[in-house]
């Protein structure tokens with residue numbers, strides 16, 4: 498635009514090309530009989546940034562119900578958290594598994 502008419506007060510409408518919410522993915526933690534409760538709480542605190550009480554709550558939910566949600570993340574972040582979880586678990590010899598689900 499090179500000039501403004503008397504009805505144009507110079508307010509530009511924002512374009513909305515980057516305002517869509519990204520697809521989120523739930524990360525589930527799965528129960529098993531061998532991974533220690535302490536280790537699962539540690540993972541929830543260090544990988545999923547949970548406060549101690551929340552980490553304990555999620556761990557107990559997985560333990561009693563078979564699985565529990567650690568959070569909703571973009572695909573890349575979810576994949577990275579799953580990879581970190583499994584790397585730390587393998588290093589300790591635990592079979593702990595995490596899985597991703599479209600929200």
Ligand code: TYC
Nearest residue numbers: 527528529532533534559560
């Ligand atoms: N069931 C395990 C135990 O009794 C604890 C556990 C909790 C394991 C959550 C995995 O994702 C898990 N030691």
